[in-house]
Amino acid sequence: MAEKCFKYVILGGGVAAGYAAREFAKQGVKPGELAVISKEAVAPYERPALSKAYLFPEGAARLPGFHVCVGSGGERLLPEWYTDKGIALILSTEIVKADLASKTLISAAGETFKYHILIIATGSTVIRLTDFGVQGADAKNISYLREIDDADKLIEAIKAKKNGKAVIVGGGYIGLELGAVMKINNFDVSMVYPEPWCMPRLFTSGIAAFYESYYENKGIKIIKGTVAVGFTADANGEVKEVKLKDGRVLEADIVVVGVGGRPLTVLFKGQVEEEKGGIKTDGFFKTSVPDVYAVGDVATFPMKLYNEMRRVEHVDHARKSAEQAVKAIYASQQGNSIDEYDYLPYFYSRSFxxxxxxxxxxxxxxxxxxxxxxxxxxxxxxxxxxxxxxxxxxxxxxxxxxxxxxxxxxxxxxxxxxxxxxxxxxxxxxxxxx
Ligand SMILES: Cc1cc2nc3c(=O)[nH]c(=O)nc-3n(C[C@H](O)[C@H](O)[C@H](O)COP(=O)(O)OP(=O)(O)OC[C@H]3O[C@@H](n4cnc5c(N)ncnc54)[C@H](O)[C@@H]3O)c2cc1C
The missing domain is CATH 3.30.390.30 (FAD/NAD-linked reductase, C-terminal dimerisation domain)
Incomplete structure (x- = not known):
């Protein structure tokens, strides 16, 4: 198969990739110089929409409505935008091997991509209950939510199980947003999480008490201090019950699991320095390997404000880190420098x-x-x-x-x-x- 060569390759087609592409265009990237390679089938979009308006029963958000960069009030980058700029948008293409020494990426279909400068923007993947060998966790209608395909599958299940019972496993922001959206879809919703209150990584007990009461007033049952230890399925292999560690059993037509994510760094293991679970970068998102940058969820970068290396899984950082990396690339080519990344952590959520x-x-x-x-x-x-x-x-x-x-x-x-x-x-x- 023919080899394709680009001056710049962005690996990943999510939030960071989209904002990086826009910055490349602003910096004057020439036709044919840049490729965005994504395993998703659609152009970069604002991922947070998937657990919010995308799942609404009425007036749901749909592409092309939420392609980047609408989330921050910018221009919407439709697939034609990439064509007009001469940016190769290579979709439905999973990279399965990366050799940073020879600057080569190889796709699942066997295509070879060469680059001069690589931006790693592979984001995160969800943690699955099957990863821990939870009994019956591979039953049908046990869903996770990371990409648009996952959301489409969940919508199919919502239609098939109309007005049924939903169990949300996990009390983080994804669990809270999905609990709300399933309720809005008229499901009988229970939420299960092991911690003493929801979103314990950010919320104090006082903050959480408000959201838990608000949810209960909407008719959502909250079960704390226990975990799902198994699932039973019906004759079609569809989930029927959730077994809890405390012995309770919950009926379920749909289970949505939101128990966290993990950065997708596996392609680069042993080739690049890592720290705190992510790819280590400097304040310009340069990694330990020359000509390789990492942005968004995968990057562990110096958080100047706190004088500490941190990894951040928030959309605002995905956008800003991507822009910073591209600005740094152009500045260094012109012999200039830019200010180091100085990020103020910002996170938001919406439900009901x-x-x-x-x-x-x-x-x-x-x-x-x-x-x-x-x-x-x-x-x-x-x-x-x-x-x-x-x-x-x-x-x-x-x-x-x-x-x-x-x-x-x-x-x-x-x-x-x-x-x-x-x-x-x-x-x-x-x-x-x-
Ligand atoms: C449902 C949901 C709701 C969210 N809501 C909020 C919110 O309300 N507020 C907030 O601040 N943050 C939110 N986030 C987090 C935010 O969306 C992420 O921090 C952000 O998307 C990270 O951007 P990224 O570009 O690093 O990764 P992603 O946007 O995940 O993009 C990674 C891309 O890389 C592709 N990819 C990965 N591996 C390969 C490979 N080997 N080959 C080819 N392509 C590959 C993926 O398919 C994907 O397209 C939410 C996340 C999810 C999943």
Whole structure:
């Protein structure tokens, strides 16, 4: 099979790939120089839509509506955009071998791609219950959600099992978003997770109490402190029951599992330096291998603000790291330099009528402020995280754009907090003064 050569190759066709392609175009990439290679069948899109509007029973989001870069208010890059720019969008092509020494990628179909500069943007894959040998976890209608194909399969199951019972395994943001969306689809929903409250990696018990009550008021059953240890299936091999460690058995027509992800670095094992589970980069997303960059979920990069190497699985970082890498590539070709990446962690989620944003670091003491009564007509509340007397993180439910900007500024500036009591009393006013 003929070999294809490109000056630049982006491996992966997700969020980071799309934003990198746009930055290449801004920097003046010439026709024929750039290829985007993706195992997905569609051009890069805003992945967060998959667990939100894509699954709505009415007015659902559909491609081409959410191709990048609409998620950050930019131009929508349709497949024609890539053609117009002379960018090769090579879809439905999984790379199964990467040899960084010879700058060669080989696809499952046996095609060979050569590059001068490679950007690794392979993202993450879901952790599956079959990975842990959970009994019956390969039954039909046990779903995971990472790519558009997964979402399409889930939609088929929702149609086939109309008004049925759904069990959500996992209490992270994916579990919470999917619990909401299954309820909106008129399923009888139960959520199961082992932790004492939902989203424990970010939420305090106070924040979580609001969301758990809100969900329960919507009719979602929340079962905490236990895990799914097995599944039974009917004669068609379709899931019928979820067996819990505490002995309970839940009926289920659909199970959706959201128990975390893992960065897709396997192609590069032993060829590039890794740290904290990701590919180690500098503040320009350069890896330990010359001419190889890594961006998005796979990169472990220096988080300047906290003077620490971190890996971040958030869409905002996927976008910004991709742009940073491409800017750095062009700057170095022109003998220029750009500023090191200086990222402020930003994460958000939406479900039902709720919408929260978080900025900064969730370490240290916390205070809760505002109206966190789940039955209020318009609850608005938040939390600050305080470390060494400084406010280092801020969370806000139902903030206006200006209020969200204010909490972002707090997390960036890290102002001193006089006392936790005063901070709790001032709440949003504190942020708006900064
Ligand atoms: C359902 C869902 C909802 C989310 N919601 C939010 C949210 O609300 N807020 C938030 O901040 N973040 C959210 N995220 C996280 C966010 O989407 C990711 O952090 C972001 O997509 C990472 O971008 P990426 O380009 O690194 O990886 P991805 O967007 O995952 O892209 C990776 C791409 O690489 C391709 N690929 C991988 N391996 C190969 C290979 N060997 N050959 C060819 N192609 C390959 C994949 O098919 C995919 O196209 C969500 C994620 C999911 C799955």
């Amino acid at each position: 009528d709720l919408s929260w944003q978080f900025y900064g670091d969730n370490v240290g003491d916390t205070v809760l402020f505002g109206d966190n009564n789940p039955t209020s007509p318009k609850p608005k509340f938040g939390s600050y995280w305080i470390k060494d007397g400084k406010v280092v993180g801020a969370f806000l439910e139902n903030g206006t754009p200006e209020e969200n900007k204010a909490i972002a500024k707090v997390a960036r500036v890290q102002p001193l907090a006089e006392s936790l009591d005063i901070l709790a009393k001032e709440g949003l006013t504190f942020a708006c003064k900064i």
